[in-house]
Amino acid sequence: MEMTQTTLLNNASTVLDRLVGIKSEDSVLLISDPTADSAVLAALTEAIHDAKARPVTISMPEVLLMGDEVPRSVEAALAMADIVVLVVRWLPAWVATRGLWRAIHEYGTRVLQLDPPHGLALVNGVNDIELEQVSEYAEKVRRTVESASGLLIVDRFGNELRCNVDSCNIQTSSEFPFRFGFGKFPTGLFTVSVVPGTYEGRITWDAVEGYPMVDGDLIEADVADGIVQRIGGHGAAKEHVAEKVAISTAFAQLTEFGLGINPAIPEEQFLRQPWHEGANRSAGIVHFGLGSSRTGEGRGDRPFHTHLVSRAASVYALPDVVPVIKSGRI
Missing domain, CATH: 3.40.1830.10 (Thermophilic metalloprotease (M29))
Structure with missing residues (x-):
């Protein structure tokens, strides 16, 4: 373009x-x-x-x-x-x-x-048809998640990650123009509040902020009590995440859950860039927050927070295992 x-x-x-x-x-x-x-x-x-x-x-x-x-x-x-x-x-x-x-x-x-x-x-860019699609997806996902007690996230390799959620605390891009607070462009994000310390299981990420997505590189995480316990995989992005989570439990906290709801965003083009926050809004992409606003437990480190994305994942609302997305499709 x-x-x-x-x-x-x-x-x-x-x-x-x-x-x-x-x-x-x-x-x-x-x-x-x-x-x-x-x-x-x-x-x-x-x-x-x-x-x-x-x-x-x-x-x-x-x-x-x-x-x-x-x-x-x-x-x-x-x-x-x-x-x-x-x-x-x-x-x-x-x-x-x-x-x-x-x-x-x-x-x-x-x-x-x-x-x-x-x-x-x-x-x-952005157009009215795109904003209508974002609003439709926002409402569809909200209806599915608004009574959920938790989420089951299954990556494309079959790994499973679970968390409890506060479904009373849902934020989504659905009103245009927005009248209060802050928004992002590209637009199109759904988030639900994750209960701290409840992430459990294993997940594979395709990319982390600051590093372009590279074919074949992956970041694998084992999580218990909301804390990343082990990082595997390969590539510069994996090494970066492993270095950060080794600093402290504050840096190893898995926090957010977000789902992109904008079908007009070219996720591949964004993810090939070093900084690719816009890809988080591409319909069907799941993003996670890692780290917190606290420093590294007395070591004088700056606070650490970043975002990681999983492509082609499936998400289910618990306890009834109702599909939210399947293989990256809403």
């Missing part, structure tokens, strides 16, 4: 309209870090002007890391904006900051992050 500036501009305008409902005279804070694509930033800036909104831009000198807080000047800017657009590498670091949460919960700021790779995300 050719990334022309006209394509990027048209898609940027559609994204701002359909996902955050940009209006004339809105104050829009556009924040980027060194990983941001300059063509994407230019398109977003022009789209904000075209909407007759008021853009303010901030270029962060470094990628924000887990445990960092934003500078006071950025925190103040977040609170004053109607809309914040983050074109940055790693959202969990931003979500963990005091400044972003104050902006959302105290000032009602709407926050949208463009997932990396930013150019691929924006050139892929």
Whole structure:
């Protein structure tokens, strides 16, 4: 798909309209870090002007890391904006900051992050038919999971992983534009809260954030009491995960469960990139959170949190073993 500036501009305008409902005279804070694509930033800036909104831009000198807080000047800017657009590498670091949460919960700021790779995300675009499909999948999955006590996840190799869930705590992409909080582009994610410490079994992951998916490489995990006990497999991604979980039980906690519900996302293209958060929204992909916001138990390490994905997995709602997805298909 050719990334022309006209394509990027048209898609940027559609994204701002359909996902955050940009209006004339809105104050829009556009924040980027060194990983941001300059063509994407230019398109977003022009789209904000075209909407007759008021853009303010901030270029962060470094990628924000887990445990960092934003500078006071950025925190103040977040609170004053109607809309914040983050074109940055790693959202969990931003979500963990005091400044972003104050902006959302105290000032009602709407926050949208463009997932990396930013150019691929924006050139892929979004349309009304896609958003209708996301909403339909969201409702279908919600109906299946809303009375579940747990989940059974079976990877494509037949390994089984179970967890208990709080089905009263479901978050899903279904309202466009969203009116509160933060959203992501590409859109299309379903999550249900996992009861801490209840993941048990074995799972195989295809990729982890920061490492492109490589054919034949796998990350295999044995989990007990919610803690990864052993990492197997092969490849640079496997070595990275094994190194992290060896640091502490805080880093080895298996936490989230997420399911992609957007059939328009080209998962393969995203997963071949080093940072591929957008693939988590591809319909049928299962993603997991690993790590926590705590440091490595007194060793002075930064907090660690990352996401891993399993392709072509099957998921069943317990206790009645009702299919949620089968072999990666909703």
